[in-house]
Amino acid sequence: MQYENVRTTCIYCGCGCAINLQVLDGEIVGVFPDPQHPISRGSLCIKGWNVASFVRHPDRLATPLVRQGEGFREASWDEALQLVAERMGAIYAASGPQSIGFLASAKCTNEENYLLQKLARTIVRTNNIDHCARL
Amino acid sequence: MTNSVPEFSAHTNCFLIIGSNTTEAHPLVASHVMEAQQRGAKVIVVDPRQTQMARLADLYLCPRPGTNVAWLNGLMHVIIAEGLQDASFVQERTEGYEELRQVVMTYPPEKVEEISGIPADDLRAAARLYAQHKPAAILYAMGITQHTTGTDNVKSCANLSMLTGNVGIAGGGVNPLRGQNNVQGACDLGGLPNVYPGYQAVTAPEVKEKFEQAWGVAGLDDQVGLTVTEMIEGAGQGNVRALYVMAENPLLSDPDINHVRHCLEQLDLLVVQDIFLTETAELAHVVLPATSFAEKDGTFTGTDRRVQRVQKAVEPLGESKPDWQIICELAQMMISGSRFQVPNLQPETWNYASPAEVMDEIAPVTPIYGGVSYERLEREGSLQWPVPTADHPGTPYLHKGKFSRGLGRFHAIHSQAAAELPDEAYPFTLTTGRLMFHFHTGTMTRRTEKLAQEVREAYVEMHPDDAARIGLDGAERVRVASRRGEIELAVRVTPAIRPGVVFIPFHFAEAAANVLTHAALDPDSGIPEFKVCAVQVEPVT
Ligand code: SF4
Numbered sequence: 001m002q003y004e005n006v007r008t009t010c011i012y013c014g015c016g017c018a019i020n021l022q023v024l025d026g027e028i029v030g031v032f033p034d035p036q037h038p039i040s041r042g043s044l045c046i047k048g049w050n051v052a053s054f055v056r057h058p059d060r061l062a063t064p065l066v067r068q069g070e071g072f073r074e075a076s077w078d079e080a081l082q083l084v085a086e087r088m089g090a091i092y093a094a095s096g097p098q099s100i101g102f103l104a105s106a107k108c109t110n111e112e113n114y115l116l117q118k119l120a121r122t123i124v125r126t127n128n129i130d131h132c133a134r135l
Numbered sequence: 136m137t138n139s140v141p142e143f144s145a146h147t148n149c150f151l152i153i154g155s156n157t158t159e160a161h162p163l164v165a166s167h168v169m170e171a172q173q174r175g176a177k178v179i180v181v182d183p184r185q186t187q188m189a190r191l192a193d194l195y196l197c198p199r200p201g202t203n204v205a206w207l208n209g210l211m212h213v214i215i216a217e218g219l220q221d222a223s224f225v226q227e228r229t230e231g232y233e234e235l236r237q238v239v240m241t242y243p244p245e246k247v248e249e250i251s252g253i254p255a256d257d258l259r260a261a262a263r264l265y266a267q268h269k270p271a272a273i274l275y276a277m278g279i280t281q282h283t284t285g286t287d288n289v290k291s292c293a294n295l296s297m298l299t300g301n302v303g304i305a306g307g308g309v310n311p312l313r314g315q316n317n318v319q320g321a322c323d324l325g326g327l328p329n330v331y332p333g334y335q336a337v338t339a340p341e342v343k344e345k346f347e348q349a350w351g352v353a354g355l356d357d358q359v360g361l362t363v364t365e366m367i368e369g370a371g372q373g374n375v376r377a378l379y380v381m382a383e384n385p386l387l388s389d390p391d392i393n394h395v396r397h398c399l400e401q402l403d404l405l406v407v408q409d410i411f412l413t414e415t416a417e418l419a420h421v422v423l424p425a426t427s428f429a430e431k432d433g434t435f436t437g438t439d440r441r442v443q444r445v446q447k448a449v450e451p452l453g454e455s456k457p458d459w460q461i462i463c464e465l466a467q468m469m470i471s472g473s474r475f476q477v478p479n480l481q482p483e484t485w486n487y488a489s490p491a492e493v494m495d496e497i498a499p500v501t502p503i504y505g506g507v508s509y510e511r512l513e514r515e516g517s518l519q520w521p522v523p524t525a526d527h528p529g530t531p532y533l534h535k536g537k538f539s540r541g542l543g544r545f546h547a548i549h550s551q552a553a554a555e556l557p558d559e560a561y562p563f564t565l566t567t568g569r570l571m572f573h574f575h576t577g578t579m580t581r582r583t584e585k586l587a588q589e590v591r592e593a594y595v596e597m598h599p600d601d602a603a604r605i606g607l608d609g610a611e612r613v614r615v616a617s618r619r620g621e622i623e624l625a626v627r628v629t630p631a632i633r634p635g636v637v638f639i640p641f642h643f644a645e646a647a648a649n650v651l652t653h654a655a656l657d658p659d660s661g662i663p664e665f666k667v668c669a670v671q672v673e674p675v676t
Pocket residue numbers: 010011012013014015016017040043044045046047048049161162163164
């Protein structure tokens with residue numbers, strides 16, 4: 001049996017409470033707050049206590065999907081990413097950089113948002129990047 | 136936020152909470168407010184719904200939705216008329232006071248009562264409480280920003296704060312509470328059409344040059360790009376042909392979603408990168424499986440500018456990958472393919488070993504994050520920006536001593552009506568918001584039994600007088616219609632809402648409030664007016 005506490009940050013609002021995920025043999029078995037944290041000071045709200053429950057939900061996407069008629073078929077990463085690069089490239093060639101848009105995310109990390117805007121700005125050469133923060 | 140959350144419990148002596156259902160939407164911020172109340176701090180809540188925070192408040196004001204500028208001007212009228220402003224702060228650190236004074240003096244409390252429905256004496260009481268208990272903090276959420284006059288509302292809050300000298304002090308300031316966990320970070324890191332990371336304008340030649348050098352490219356776009364609402368509109372009109380969506384669900388979160396669906400269906404390429412097959416992903420051509428927060432490393436920035444670590448606890452599910460890795464792999468394929476004109480770019484420049492390495496690239500080009508590194512976060516727990524250098528301790532509250540632009544500018548603003556007011560055909564004002572138990576479009580929380588069981592389905596709140604007016608007569612379901620669409624849902628009758636106003640939480644796809652909402656935008660911020668639109672309500676029997 002292997003057990004560890006992993007300190008991370010709650011994702012359910014902008015308060016930014018620290019949480020500890022209790023990990024037993026590679027699975028999350030519990031959540032507990034951090035008494036030292038300046039905002040949460042050892043407590044969490046009901047969303048925080050339950051923040052890890054969806055992590056292994058059966059509805060989680062586990063493979064890339066590519067449209068087939070009304071539905072999807074499973075695809076490899078290589079195929080899916082090639083398809084995106086290829087079709088976005090074709091649109092770029094035909095209609096120019098301003099015909100492509102990107103939505104970054106208020107739910108993703110700082111590093112991920114940085115990388116997506118860097119991709120949009122350096123490879124596609126567009127500032128068409130925004131996120132749903134206002135919504 | 137100009138302040139830090141811990142300052143609320145430690146220093147703040149008066150809170151003016153506007154359009155924020157704090158105990159439900161930001162519970163752990165609310166706990167600091169309640170602790171301050173224990174030591175005697177005053178709390179004023181302004182909201183068309185009598186939230187739990189409103190019931191705990193010393194003073195509760197219940198305005199008509201969409202009248203924020205009017206009643207904020209009214210507060211300033213009382214403060215100036217009674218000589219309660221901070222004259223030396225106004226003198227030394229601000230400009231434009233005379234223009235402000237002239238405008239707000241045309242908003243006497245009796246006139247404000249007519250516009251907003253707030254009794255004149257309550258407004259006077261609020262003005263005195265706020266001005267006489269320093270430091271005072273304004274807390275607001277989407278109730279301020281999601282209006283066609285959202286920018287005016289925000290400026291009015293800044294006016295009030297400066298007028299009373301509640302700037303650059305511990306516990307006194309203006310504090311937007313961010314709904315989604317990393318709204319702050321997404322903005323900070325350049326997820327916006329007008330700025331690079333660190334709010335550096337894309338239109339400034341010296342900024343463009345700096346990023347061209349840092350990224351090893353020439354010819355970066357120097358025009359402001361499209362906002363999310365414009366991209367979706369552009370998709371409908373055929374100008375935008377491809378949309379790449381990282382962990383967002385505009386089909387549920389945007390206003391007037393029947394129209395959004397129509398627009399997204401016109402795209403030649405819609406790519407969605409997410410952890411569940413969201414409503415938006417169902418329309419996609421390609422869906423890329425991302426990992427949850429528990430399966431990746433990174434940082435989030437909380438509402439008080441606090442940069443903190445996200446740490447991987449478990450391995451990614453199935454073949455899912457962290458978003459940062461997906462972006463890097465896609466970037467490499469785009470560069471290697473021949474379609475994009477990227478002569479100077481090498482795929483190897485996208486070989487990041489970890490998010491720590493990405494942060495090492497962010498810090499030197501983003502002055503407010505200049506001193507942030509994983510090593511420091513490990514040691515110090517969190518850092519509040521601006522943290523310009525590696526030996527800078529971070530900044531708990533902004534504008535100490537001076538504003539970044541020098542003098543603080545007052546904005547003299549007149550009140551304007553919301554874009555769509557109730558009329559005979561659509562006699563109620565609809566406002567939308569969050570619940571305690573759900574997050575945003577419900578993708579994650581509705582799949583969490585302990586949260587889902589608290590509130591399973593959508594409902595609309597209305598006042599008993601209105602229930603009588605529409606002849607509800609014990610019916611449990613109603614049809615709510617606007618000029619854009621209609622939904623059927625349960626009804627809850629409660630005196631804790633202003634008569635004439637109805638409220639729907641927006642987490643529920645099957646009775647989505649955003650079928651009804653109006654896509655009228657604030658001209659400056661591009662934020663849609665979620666908080667006011669006209670609807671009719673009728674019982675379903
Ligand atoms: S525990 Fe509750 S208050 Fe704290 S960040 Fe999570 S959702 Fe927000």
